[in-house]
Amino acid sequence: MTTTDTTALPTSARTDAEGTGPRTPGAGKTAAERTGARTDDAALLITDARERIDALDDRIIGLIQERAAVSAVIQEARIGSGGRRVNLAREMEVLGRYRDALGRPGTALAMTMLELCRGRV
Numbered sequence: 377m378t379t380t381d382t383t384a385l386p387t388s389a390r391t392d393a394e395g396t397g398p399r400t401p402g403a404g405k406t407a408a409e410r411t412g413a414r415t416d417d418a419a420l421l422i423t424d425a426r427e428r429i430d431a432l433d434d435r436i437i438g439l440i441q442e443r444a445a446v447s448a449v450i451q452e453a454r455i456g457s458g459g460r461r462v463n464l465a466r467e468m469e470v471l472g473r474y475r476d477a478l479g480r481p482g483t484a485l486a487m488t489m490l491e492l493c494r495g496r497v
């Protein structure tokens with residue numbers, strides 16, 4: 377690894393030694409440019425919090441994939457028994473749960489999730 381001494385620069389003007397290769401988003405950018413922050417403290421906080429968000433998003437994506445697999449088992453069982461892929465009454469229950477917990481955007485989220493789990497109707 378080639379290293380450049382950036383310690384003479386203000387932290388906000390440096391790029392991270394790690395994770396800012398030529399293909400890494402944010403490569404060659406200052407912490408301020410990467411985060412939109414105007415102070416080093418804020419840039420650090422944002423960088424840290426973004427790592428937590430990325431970890432949460434990874435888990436959410438994994439849960440959606442797990443949900444889709446369980447949903448596929450149900451759909452296959454129903455189709456295999458002579459029924460239809462879609463069960464609208466159940467979808468209304470799912471939409472209602474998301475709406476109750478998250479409001480109107482929850483409904484939109486649930487509709488997208490159902491599409492991911494059973495395709496377009």
Ligand SMILES: O=C(O)C(=O)C[C@]1(C(=O)O)C=C[C@@H](O)C=C1
Nearest residue numbers: 447450451462463466467493494
């Ligand atoms: O609960 C079911 O009966 C399912 O088939 C699962 C599921 C879902 O992913 O939540 C998928 C398709 C149906 O239309 C309803 C719900």
